[in-house]
Amino acid sequence: NMVRWLEKEGYDVGYITNLDTHESASLIANAKTFLSQGHDEYWSSQMRGHVEDARDAGVNLAFFSANTSYWQVRFEPSPSTGAPDRVMVGYKSAATDPYATDDDPDNDRYVTVRFRDPPVKWSEALMKGSQYITDPVDGDITISTASHWVFNGTGLANGQSLRGLLGYEVDQRTDTSPPGTISLANSPISWWPGQSSDMTIYTAASGARVFGTGTIQWSWGLDDYGAPALRSSRLSAEAATITA
Numbered sequence: 001n002m003v004r005w006l007e008k009e010g011y012d013v014g015y016i017t018n019l020d021t022h023e024s025a026s027l028i029a030n031a032k033t034f035l036s037q038g039h040d041e042y043w044s045s046q047m048r049g050h051v052e053d054a055r056d057a058g059v060n061l062a063f064f065s066a067n068t069s070y071w072q073v074r075f076e077p078s079p080s081t082g083a084p085d086r087v088m089v090g091y092k093s094a095a096t097d098p099y100a101t102d103d104d105p106d107n108d109r110y111v112t113v114r115f116r117d118p119p120v121k122w123s124e125a126l127m128k129g130s131q132y133i134t135d136p137v138d139g140d141i142t143i144s145t146a147s148h149w150v151f152n153g154t155g156l157a158n159g160q161s162l163r164g165l166l167g168y169e170v171d172q173r174t175d176t177s178p179p180g181t182i183s184l185a186n187s188p189i190s191w192w193p194g195q196s197s198d199m200t201i202y203t204a205a206s207g208a209r210v211f212g213t214g215t216i217q218w219s220w221g222l223d224d225y226g227a228p229a230l231r232s233s234r235l236s237a238e239a240a241t242i243t244a
Contacts, residue, residue: 001219001226002037002064008223009244018047019085022075025050033060036068039169039216042090043069045110052127055208063212064219064243066197067132067169069124072115074099094119116176123176128212129200130171130181137167137189141199141215144186150201150211151184154238164234165221170197171214178202178210185214218243 006013013035016027022044028034034054040063048069055061071090078086090112091097100111100119108119116123116131125131140161143151166187173183177200185199201211220231221239 001223002035004225005219005222005240005243018043019075021047021050023085025053028054028059029057031059033062036061036063036065037219038065040065040068041070042073042088043071043115044073044075048072048115048122048127055127055204055210056206058206058208060208061127061210063128063210066171066212066214066216067135068128068171068212069115070132072110072112072120072122074110074112123174125174125176126178127210128171129177129202129210130173130198130212130214131176133170133172133195133197134189134192135167135169137170137197137215138164138217139166139190140164140187141166141185141197141213142187143184145182145184148182148184148201150242152241154241156238162221162236162239164232165213165217165236165239166197166215167217169216171200171212172196173198173200178204187214 020027028050073088073090075085076087076089077084094100094111094113097111099107111119113120140163143156143158143160146156146158173181181200181202183198183200187197189195197214199214203209220234221236224233224235227233
């Protein structure tokens with residue numbers, strides 16, 4: 001849905017895979033903005049480093065998604081041909097990952113646990129401004145800082161909603177979010193009293209802006225591909241204006 005919208009609107013956009021992000025820092029460094037879209041959950045340490053380095057050099061980041069960079073993985077050579085980066089490794093547990101149980105402390109940062117967990121301790125909110133909190137969710141995004149320039153031209157006011165764009169996995173601003181992180185939308189989770197999801201933005205020291213919708217379903221507001229067979233229509237002129 002995001003690709004269809006970007007192409008229809010005529011943006012000068014290029015496409016890279018996770019392996020490109022892993023192997024090449026220059027592809028990101030030469031862009032004005034890095035977009036992460038969809039359900040971009042599994043990242044290597046190199047991916048994370050290349051994206052953060054680009055941000056620190058002034059490249060804007062936009063996460064039109066949630067649950068991004070949640071699990072750390074490694075890429076290893078093919079056991080049959082030796083070709084690099086052909087096997088994605090993810091134990092999802094320090095107890096079973098040999099990098100965590102060997103006697104080499106230098107590889108502890110590559111242990112395949114959640115980025116926020118020890119021994120890695122590299123919260124994804126440090127990059128994104130928010131991080132995964134829960135699923136499943138299917139609800140509305142509730143605007144909380146309508147005066148921000150992100151909402152220019154939308155006519156939205158605090159308390160108004162973007163219908164059906166919250167879910168199915170969602171993020172939340174945390175105490176590891178960078179200083180100055182703004183919650184643009186704070187959306188209650190209907191089945192979890194007291195908990196909510198955040199749409200966030202912050203400005204890095206380099207001047208780069210980092211935006212995160214905090215929801216995977218954002219692109220459903222941009223394009224109706226898949227509706228009504230897979231879901232009801234969630235088209236939103238306001239979401240399109242915010243994205244632009």
